[in-house]
Amino acid sequence: MRSFFDLVGFEYKKIFKRKGSIITLVIIAVLTVVCPVLILIGNVYIDGEPVETYYQAMIKDREYARVLSGRYIDETLVREVKEAYSKVPSAEGNELYSIPEYQEHARPYSGVYYILNTVYTAYGNRARQIITLTEDEMQSFYQIRHGEVLNWIDTLHISSKSKDKLIQLDSEIEIPFVYSYSDAYWRFFAIMSSTGIFGAFAVAVCLAPMFAGEYGTGADQLILSSKFGKNKIITAKLFTGVSFCAVLYLIMIALTYLVCCGIYGFDGGNAPVQLWAPFCIYPFTMWQAAAVYSICILFAAILVCTLTLLLSSIFKSPFGVIIIISLLIFVPMMFRVPSNTVLMNLYRLLPSNMMSDWAVLIEYTTYEVFGITIMPCVFMPLFAVLTTGIILPFAYRAFKNHQIG
Amino acid sequence: MELVIDRLTKQYQSKIAADRISLTLTKGVYGLLGANGAGKTTLMRMLCGVLKPTGGEVKFNGIDVSDEGYRDALGYLPQDFGYYPEFTAREFLYYMASLKGLTKQRAKEKSAELLEIVSLSNMAKKKIKTFSGGMKQRLGIAQALLNNPQILILDEPTAGLDPKERIRFRNLISQLGGEKIVLLSTHIVSDIESIANVVLIMKEGQIIHRGSIGEIIKVIDNKIYECTVDNVTAKELMGMYPVINVRQENGTIFLRLAADKIPCESAVPVQATLEDLYLYYFSEVEDYA
Amino acid sequence: MNKRMKAQLNAVFDIPAPTRKTEFLQSINYPKSRGFDFILVQIGYIRKRVWIISCLLVMTVLISLRFLTDVSSLNLIWIVSSVLPFVSLTMVTEIARSASYNMAELEMSCKHNFAGIVLVRLGILSCFNMVVIGMIILLLLSEAGFGVFRLGVYLLVPFMLTCSLSLFVLNRLHARETTYICGGISCFIGMVNVLFFNQYHMVYSDKSLSVPCLVLIILMIWAVRESVKLIRKTEELQWNLL
Numbered sequence: 001m002r003s004f005f006d007l008v009g010f011e012y013k014k015i016f017k018r019k020g021s022i023i024t025l026v027i028i029a030v031l032t033v034v035c036p037v038l039i040l041i042g043n044v045y046i047d048g049e050p051v052e053t054y055y056q057a058m059i060k061d062r063e064y065a066r067v068l069s070g071r072y073i074d075e076t077l078v079r080e081v082k083e084a085y086s087k088v089p090s091a092e093g094n095e096l097y098s099i100p101e102y103q104e105h106a107r108p109y110s111g112v113y114y115i116l117n118t119v120y121t122a123y124g125n126r127a128r129q130i131i132t133l134t135e136d137e138m139q140s141f142y143q144i145r146h147g148e149v150l151n152w153i154d155t156l157h158i159s160s161k162s163k164d165k166l167i168q169l170d171s172e173i174e175i176p177f178v179y180s181y182s183d184a185y186w187r188f189f190a191i192m193s194s195t196g197i198f199g200a201f202a203v204a205v206c207l208a209p210m211f212a213g214e215y216g217t218g219a220d221q222l223i224l225s226s227k228f229g230k231n232k233i234i235t236a237k238l239f240t241g242v243s244f245c246a247v248l249y250l251i252m253i254a255l256t257y258l259v260c261c262g263i264y265g266f267d268g269g270n271a272p273v274q275l276w277a278p279f280c281i282y283p284f285t286m287w288q289a290a291a292v293y294s295i296c297i298l299f300a301a302i303l304v305c306t307l308t309l310l311l312s313s314i315f316k317s318p319f320g321v322i323i324i325i326s327l328l329i330f331v332p333m334m335f336r337v338p339s340n341t342v343l344m345n346l347y348r349l350l351p352s353n354m355m356s357d358w359a360v361l362i363e364y365t366t367y368e369v370f371g372i373t374i375m376p377c378v379f380m381p382l383f384a385v386l387t388t389g390i391i392l393p394f395a396y397r398a399f400k401n402h403q404i405g
Numbered sequence: 406m407e408l409v410i411d412r413l414t415k416q417y418q419s420k421i422a423a424d425r426i427s428l429t430l431t432k433g434v435y436g437l438l439g440a441n442g443a444g445k446t447t448l449m450r451m452l453c454g455v456l457k458p459t460g461g462e463v464k465f466n467g468i469d470v471s472d473e474g475y476r477d478a479l480g481y482l483p484q485d486f487g488y489y490p491e492f493t494a495r496e497f498l499y500y501m502a503s504l505k506g507l508t509k510q511r512a513k514e515k516s517a518e519l520l521e522i523v524s525l526s527n528m529a530k531k532k533i534k535t536f537s538g539g540m541k542q543r544l545g546i547a548q549a550l551l552n553n554p555q556i557l558i559l560d561e562p563t564a565g566l567d568p569k570e571r572i573r574f575r576n577l578i579s580q581l582g583g584e585k586i587v588l589l590s591t592h593i594v595s596d597i598e599s600i601a602n603v604v605l606i607m608k609e610g611q612i613i614h615r616g617s618i619g620e621i622i623k624v625i626d627n628k629i630y631e632c633t634v635d636n637v638t639a640k641e642l643m644g645m646y647p648v649i650n651v652r653q654e655n656g657t658i659f660l661r662l663a664a665d666k667i668p669c670e671s672a673v674p675v676q677a678t679l680e681d682l683y684l685y686y687f688s689e690v691e692d693y694a
Numbered sequence: 695m696n697k698r699m700k701a702q703l704n705a706v707f708d709i710p711a712p713t714r715k716t717e718f719l720q721s722i723n724y725p726k727s728r729g730f731d732f733i734l735v736q737i738g739y740i741r742k743r744v745w746i747i748s749c750l751l752v753m754t755v756l757i758s759l760r761f762l763t764d765v766s767s768l769n770l771i772w773i774v775s776s777v778l779p780f781v782s783l784t785m786v787t788e789i790a791r792s793a794s795y796n797m798a799e800l801e802m803s804c805k806h807n808f809a810g811i812v813l814v815r816l817g818i819l820s821c822f823n824m825v826v827i828g829m830i831i832l833l834l835l836s837e838a839g840f841g842v843f844r845l846g847v848y849l850l851v852p853f854m855l856t857c858s859l860s861l862f863v864l865n866r867l868h869a870r871e872t873t874y875i876c877g878g879i880s881c882f883i884g885m886v887n888v889l890f891f892n893q894y895h896m897v898y899s900d901k902s903l904s905v906p907c908l909v910l911i912i913l914m915i916w917a918v919r920e921s922v923k924l925i926r927k928t929e930e931l932q933w934n935l936l
Contacts, residue, residue: 018871019867020875194889197885201878201881205878209874317874319874319877322877323780323877323880323881326882330888453802453803454803454930455803455930456930457929476804476805477805483799485796486796486799488796488797489795489797490795500739503735503736503806504801504811505804506805506806508724508725509727511725
């Protein structure tokens with residue numbers, strides 16, 4: 001066992017001795033820290049004049065949101081929001097900032113406004129603008145929301161068993177929602193997909209030479225002719241690859257979380273995830289959703305790692321491995337597949353999509369396997385583990401049976 | 406036809422790889438002999454214009470080494486060279502011919518001729534990545550001769566060749582030496598013994614000796630001894646003098662060694678060879694004087 | 695002289711065997727190839743995949759414009775600009791080919807030496823890529839809804855960034871690893887471009903054209919400087935002691 005971990009140690013050493021690996025990891029670390037901050041750089045401009053910085057705007061909005069934190073999103077709050085926004089003359093985007101009535105009356109409610117507006121005007125229903133809500137509509141926020149959820153589930157091409165499962169999940173959501181300031185989690189969800197993609201690229205760069213590098217330098221002859229060359233060292237390499245990927249991602253996720261919370265505050269962990277995605281049917285709190293999302297990203301990364309190791313064991317040079325993995329990661333991001341189709345279900349299982357918040361937490365779908373209905377946030381990690389288990393032996397065999405010359 | 410090397414120097418910070426080398430080379434075969442790190446490859450690279458000297462100049466018939474005309478008259482075989490793996494032997498020669506300014510027709514003729522000379526005609530259409538080390542070396546020799554060079558610089562040309570191929574190569578170089586300036590560096594002393602008209606001994610960046618084989622061996626005349634001694638004496642002698650040959654013989658040990666004076670009573674002076682000279686120059690025999 | 699007389703002379707006289715034929719042949723100065731021939735030959739030695747990748751890109755744009763009518767023009771521009779780094783990669787790998795395959799020393803000692811080869815390859819590939827990008831701009835122009843200049847800026851920024859960074863790496867790192875690192879750079883820039891568009895749409899608006907313009911100018915200057923450095927480096931071997 002000791003010799004196994006000695007071999008693992010040497011493999012780690014080889015990774016960290018490569019300049020390319022070090023440079024890539026440094027860039028990824030910088031991006032992980034900087035990305036949550038980027039959106040706060042710059043000013044809000046009105047008529048060419050800076051009014052406030054984005055950071056100042058965030059601080060102000062946070063103060064307003066914290067005042068509202070702990071309140072139920074109920075008829076009373078809806079009425080308050082309606083009254084506040086009714087005082088604001090019609091305007092959009094940054095123009096609102098220039099209106100004194102907005103700053104005085106409506107801005108303190110802007111955090112809640114987003115949730116209400118999303119539900120009331122769902123799917124282009126412009127008749128239900130906040131300022132034109134009737135008494136009935138103000139009282140039936142949750143019924144309207146539930147109705148839209150049911151409408152959408154009804155359009156899905158899935159079995160009735162799956163539809164029941166989705167409805168049951170939605171019914172487990174605790175209502176009324178308790179509003180809480182949760183921007184840190186908003187940023188976390190927004191940033192993690194990009195961070196996950198960068199991390200996958202770093203994994204490809206660092207692990208591509210795991211086997212292909214040996215072929216290139218001619219060390220394969222020495223390794224394969226040694227005592228452990230056709231068993232232990234290969235296992236050590238695979239173990240190093242997977243563990244490196246897992247550790248890298250755990251660090252990246254932790255770093256992103258800490259930076260987001262450090263900037264925006266640790267508030268909102270126990271708030272319902274519906275404050276971020278009003279039509280999300282999972283009965284999760286923000287931190288539960290963040291944890292589930294992180295797990296999906298981690299396993300998607302392990303899938304990328306496995307594919308990298310497989311290609312590395314087959315190709316003669318790391319160059320081709322990096323190109324193919326990069327294309328695998330970012331080409332799917334450029335295309336849209338028709339939703340509500342089998343193709344979409346498969347498309348969601350691509351690594352870059354497994355790292356996206358919409359696929360994991362927002363979209364309504366299920367996977368049915370042998371009559372069992374599985375939600376995407378459970379199916380995706382399982383799929384990744386299964387695929388990893390199938391692919392790794394091929395990588396093992398490819399290197400073991402590699403012919404010199 | 407004259408290649409003039411005038412105070413050629415190459416310095417890297419505190420290390421002097423070539424130290425004010427001055428030579429004039431005319432038609433013939435020059436063997437460059439030296440230990441690893443003596444500066445042979447550095448000198449050859451400067452003569453080929455692939456390395457800029459720190460000082461000094463190189464001219465061939467008045468044409469400076471940086472001139473295109475100089476490279477037009479040059480054929481070079483480096484010590485370690487790569488290839489484009491997807492090229493066949495013929496395609497590789499066509500490519501090198503295009504770089505040497507040959508027309509397509511001439512390239513075709515010359516490539517066919519040279520492939521025949523280096524015995525690679527039947528491999529002309531095969532990809533270089535399938536070649537053995539010796540075949541790659543022969544292909545390298547062929548490309549060096551494409552432009553019918555007047556200066557031929559060969560760095561370790563017989564590395565990887567089997568004895569038969571080495572002999573063929575020696576014969577080829579001997580023929581070429583009649584009309585060209587050929588400078589070849591090697592560790593294989595027998596190559597130089599067989600074909601070099603002039604031997605240049607290089608040590609620590611300087612040419613320390615130059616002359617025909619007979620002339621330079623005179624330096625170690627009466628300095629090579631052979632003796633047969635017991636184990637203890639053998640061990641003692643091996644610790645004091647550079648040993649050229651050691652052989653076990655019926656409980657005793659036969660030694661051939663280099664020494665300024667007779668090393669032991671039973672030692673007899675013998676005729677020196679070039680290999681003896683190499684050892685004499687490149688071990689610290691003066692420490693044992 | 696008629697044929698019959700020739701035949702009779704042949705029959706009567708023995709033709710003497712040639713003497714010193716080899717010396718005579720070797721003394722002949724054969725005509726050399728011209729500079730333009732050298733350039734034409736170098737075009738033939740550029741690998742097919744360079745031409746194929748660029749042609750595929752143009753074809754894809756054509757097909758997308760013709761058949762994928764539900765893809766917005768901005769999305770198409772964004773996709774093309776994310777793929778252009780790979781076109782740049784093929785150019786850089788061609789330039790670095792001699793070093794990758796350890797042929798630099800041999801090529802340096804030839805009449806048309808290494809600097810000439812690199813310059814010619816750089817020239818050929820730059821012209822070709824400009825033609826390809828020009829064609830793509832013309833194809834997208836009718837759909838884009840904004841001018842040539844703006845379209846050119848959006849397409850060229852990722853392309854020039856890849857070129858500049860790759861040339862920077864080639865000038866500072868040695869042999870084998872360089873193409874692997876340049877591949878990584880291209881993939882990273884393509885990826886960042888994809889993610890950047892998703893997050894920061896406002897960069898593709900009129901108001902923020904000045905920033906990409908400035909970036910493009912800086913990148914072009916940087917690429918030219920690195921190219922000049924690369925050509926200068928090819929005058930001699932950089933790592934003699936290896």
